Amino acid sequence: MSRLQAEHLFKVFGRRPDEAVAKLEGGTDRDELRANGTTAAVIDASFAVEAGQIFVVMGLSGSGKSTLLRMLNGLLEPTAGRVLYDDQDLTALAPRELREVRSHKISMVFQHFALFPHRSVLENAAYGLEVQGIARAERERRAAEALGLVGLAGWEKSWPDELSGGMQQRVGLARALATDADLLLMDESFSALDPLIRRDMQDQLLELQKRLKKTIIFITHDLNEAMRLGDRIAVMRDGRIVQIGTAEDILVTPANDYVASFTQDVDRARVLTAGAIMADPEEALGTTTPDGAVLRTESDVLEAAPAIVTPDTPIVELFTPCSRSGVAVAVTDEDDGSLIGVVPRARLLAVLGEPESGPDDTGTDGGTDAGDAPKILAAGVSKSSGSPEAPEGKVIAGA
Ligand SMILES: Nc1ncnc2c1ncn2[C@@H]1O[C@H](COP(=O)(O)OP(=O)(O)OP(=O)(O)O)[C@@H](O)[C@H]1O
Numbered sequence: 001m002s003r004l005q006a007e008h009l010f011k012v013f014g015r016r017p018d019e020a021v022a023k024l025e026g027g028t029d030r031d032e033l034r035a036n037g038t039t040a041a042v043i044d045a046s047f048a049v050e051a052g053q054i055f056v057v058m059g060l061s062g063s064g065k066s067t068l069l070r071m072l073n074g075l076l077e078p079t080a081g082r083v084l085y086d087d088q089d090l091t092a093l094a095p096r097e098l099r100e101v102r103s104h105k106i107s108m109v110f111q112h113f114a115l116f117p118h119r120s121v122l123e124n125a126a127y128g129l130e131v132q133g134i135a136r137a138e139r140e141r142r143a144a145e146a147l148g149l150v151g152l153a154g155w156e157k158s159w160p161d162e163l164s165g166g167m168q169q170r171v172g173l174a175r176a177l178a179t180d181a182d183l184l185l186m187d188e189s190f191s192a193l194d195p196l197i198r199r200d201m202q203d204q205l206l207e208l209q210k211r212l213k214k215t216i217i218f219i220t221h222d223l224n225e226a227m228r229l230g231d232r233i234a235v236m237r238d239g240r241i242v243q244i245g246t247a248e249d250i251l252v253t254p255a256n257d258y259v260a261s262f263t264q265d266v267d268r269a270r271v272l273t274a275g276a277i278m279a280d281p282e283e284a285l286g287t288t289t290p291d292g293a294v295l296r297t298e299s300d301v302l303e304a305a306p307a308i309v310t311p312d313t314p315i316v317e318l319f320t321p322c323s324r325s326g327v328a329v330a331v332t333d334e335d336d337g338s339l340i341g342v343v344p345r346a347r348l349l350a351v352l353g354e355p356e357s358g359p360d361d362t363g364t365d366g367g368t369d370a371g372d373a374p375k376i377l378a379a380g381v382s383k384s385s386g387s388p389e390a391p392e393g394k395v396i397a398g399a
């Protein structure tokens with residue numbers, strides 16, 4: 001069972017929204033509707049988020065991210081479709097039940113976290129608990145603990161204006177963590193921060209997540225941030241989800257030219273792993289070492305390899321070994337040390353260049369056999385890509 005599920009969600013603003021949904025389902029595009037003053041903010045969004053995952057929704061301004069998020073937390077009613085939380089249909093709840101779910105199970109962290117200026121940091125962090133009606137001593141204890149988690153121990157008695165922007169944002173995060181809600185919705189939560197502080201917050205979120213294992217929906221317009229944080233990433237364009245996959249899926253087999261153009265600025269060397277780009281071990285058989293020995297068996301390959309790595313090694317670590325030797329780097333199974341793939345130097349250089357031309361928009365499960373490129377072996381790289389409809393398909397990077 002997924003923790004959160006979106007099923008064919010639509011949100012249309014303007015006149016006759018239901019009619020607009022029918023038209024969209026019939027293939028009318030968003031621009032046509034806009035000509036009549038109707039905005040299709042979210043169009044047929046479906047996905048599932050597993051417990052403990054960070055699911056990132058990425059897209060340019062106006063692509064519908066915040067609207068989608070507001071439907072997930074019940075602030076906005078979908079024009080069509082359903083939101084399931086632990087299989088419970090949020091869209092069918094009575095207003096009181098919905099408020100209950102929203103205040104106990106879901107926490108939001110916004111881009112500009114509005115702290116109350118006349119309340120201390122501790123009181124600000126305790127606010128969500130106050131709304132829940134938790135007694136003062138208990139909420140202050142939990143708020144102090146949450147402040148500790150985000151690195152603000154010792155600041156409890158300070159006032160918000162004594163804190164930097166990054167620290168204030170941490171108070172916002174602490175407020176969300178203090179409530180024990182296990183679904184965290186974060187809308188551009190780090191976007192207003194300076195790049196270094198932002199990176200620091202990303203690290204901190206990943207660290208916290210290791211311990212707390214919340215289910216997080218994180219919205220961003222920054223692909224690098226999406227790739228750092230997301231177990232899975234949904235790319236939105238003009239109200240539609242155009243691809244859902246791991247960072248590697250999106251880099252290696254972008255669903256279309258739009259996604260590919262997004263990925264050009266990404267630091268591929270840090271996102272991609274050996275497991276995602278490795279070729280079948282056979283590729284190395286028959287090649288020769290600098291001193292002329294032919295590699296005939298898997299153990300020859302292992303012996304001659306300039307480095308032996310595991311599938312989750314980022315490829316940035318393969319440059320040095322590949323520059324020293326023309327022989328392929330060996331990728332071995334973490335548990336039993338058996339050879340499961342190789343990364344020839346040419347393959348490493350190829351993936352750092354242009355992305356392979358991916359399949360078109362039709363949602364076919366393509367990409368692994370694209371063109372003449374060496375066959376990519378990694379399980380999971382193509383499985384979930386190009387199929388935004390598929391609610392299943394939990395993919396673990398490099399697995
Ligand atoms: N209440 C509303 N009434 C009418 N149109 C709206 C409303 N809310 C959002 N929209 C429109 O829906 C579209 C999607 O907006 P949304 O705020 O979801 O985008 P976003 O991806 O979050 O953008 P940003 O990155 O700028 O925050 C936009 O065209 C926006 O103008």
Ligand SMILES: [Mg+2]
Nearest residue numbers: 065066067187
């Ligand atoms: Mg937004």
